[in-house]
Amino acid sequence: MLADSFGEVVGVDLSEPLLDIASVKRGRDNVRYVRSNVLDIREEGGFDLVYSHTMLHHLEDYRAGLEHLKSLVRPGGTVALIDNVSDLCPTPPRAAYTWPAVWGFPRSVRELGLRDAWFMLRFWHSKPWLDHLLSDRYLSRDQFRSLYGSVFPGAHFDDLGFALAMSWKAPALN
Known part of the structure; x- marks a missing residue:
């Protein structure tokens, strides 16, 4: 979808197999897939949009990740971040993952076979x-x-249930 609105889109992931799938299913002339740690991404001049979906909880240092993503957006650009949240933090117990699978099994049988x-x-x-x-x-x-608010002052937040979303517009150059 982003490829329809931007001249160039860069997709980043650590997983080569996932990037291979993305390039086959979502390959476009203006989309480039890069196998990299997000903290190693550099872009001279920055991006108009920096978007991350449910990745930041994998980083060792949240603040460093947020500061780096902020550094990638050009003046007047937007940062849009979504990440999982849990009031059972920092990590929900094993049962939070296994019991829903058991409870949902009858429904899965009906829906999937x-x-x-x-x-x-x-x-x-x-x-x-x-x-x-x-x-x-x-x-x-x-x-x-x-x-997130300390790194992106004035950011807007939306509660998505399992996750929170944050959007922030970088100040434009005068």
Whole structure:
């Protein structure tokens, strides 16, 4: 969608397989996919829009990540960030992930069929997926607003339920 509104779009991820999928499914002449840590991204002149969706909770240092994303937007540009939040922070317990999968199993059977529902249930209980989820470090809603607001003064926040969204417009050059 961004490729329709911007001359160039840069997608960043650490996962080469995910970037391969994105380039096949969402490849466009004006979209470039880069395998990189977001903290290593540099762009002379900055971007008109810096957008991140549910990535920041993976960073060791939230503030450093936020400051870096802010440094990537050009004057008059916009930063739009969405990230998961949890009042059970910093990490919800294992049961917060496994029990919903069990409770939702009958619905999944109706919607997906037994074979795919069984696959999903096993996936949600698999050690690699749980290790990934349990390594996440979330902010509470109050911590999110406080930290993001300190880096992006005057930012606008929206509560999305599982996540908070923040938008901020960089001051234009006079």
